[in-house]
Amino acid sequence: MKRQALAFFTMFSLLMMLSIYYISLPSDLEASSEQVGVMQEETDTEKEGDKGTEKVEDKDTETELNNEVMADSSSSEQEKTDALLNNEAVKEQESQEEEYSSVVLALGYQNSVEIDKNTILVTIEKEAESDEVVSNVLKTLHEHLESSFFIEVRFNS
Numbered sequence: 538m539k540r541q542a543l544a545f546f547t548m549f550s551l552l553m554m555l556s557i558y559y560i561s562l563p564s565d566l567e568a569s570s571e572q573v574g575v576m577q578e579e580t581d582t583e584k585e586g587d588k589g590t591e592k593v594e595d596k597d598t599e600t601e602l603n604n605e606v607m608a609d610s611s612s613s614e615q616e617k618t619d620a621l622l623n624n625e626a627v628k629e630q631e632s633q634e635e636e637y638s639s640v641v642l643a644l645g646y647q648n649s650v651e652i653d654k655n656t657i658l659v660t661i662e663k664e665a666e667s668d669e670v671v672s673n674v675l676k677t678l679h680e681h682l683e684s685s686f687f688i689e690v691r692f693n694s
Contacts, residue, residue, distance in 0.1 A: 596627055603627075640681050641674055656687045666692045 603620035606612050612620075630652050637657060638650040647662040659674055671690045678688055 596631065600624055600627055637678060637681070640677055644673055644677060646670065646674070652686075655685070656689060658689045658691065660691045660693050662693050664692060 603624045606620040607617050607624075634650045634652055637652075637659070638648055641648045641650065641659055641661075646664055649660045649662070651658045651660075657678065659678070661670065661674070664670060674690050675688055
């Protein structure tokens with residue numbers, strides 16, 4: 538009898554969890570599927586361009602917020618120091634991106650470089666995808682890197 542009660546309680550609990558999950562789903566599934574369809578219609582080049590623009594805007598916004606914190610008289614010394622260090626880190630990252638981009642440009646490839654934590658994303662513009670290009674970029678960047686980064690090479694044609 539105890540096994541039957543346990544099995545009943547388990548099934549009842551599972552049924553309750555599934556019903557709560559079903560109730561919490563968005564009620565307008567058609568509208569959300571239309572949004573997904575619209576999002577899928579964007580081309581890859583538009584997505585890449587938007588990402589680059591968003592990154593620059595995020596850095597600018599972050600720098601502006603840090604400047605506001607430093608200018609605010611009610612901010613503590615610790616907050617001001619953190620904001621200053623954060624601004625310096627953003628500037629250092631931008632200078633590294635420019636340096637790595639110039640290294641890849643010296644190879645003869647139009648490119649854009651983004652650094653995100655420990656990953657360097659190199660996007661090669663208007664170049665046919667080939668293992669030779671990837672190998673050249675990876676080898677050259679590894680020679681110029683001061684620390685260990687994961688390098689990702691993409692092509693945008």
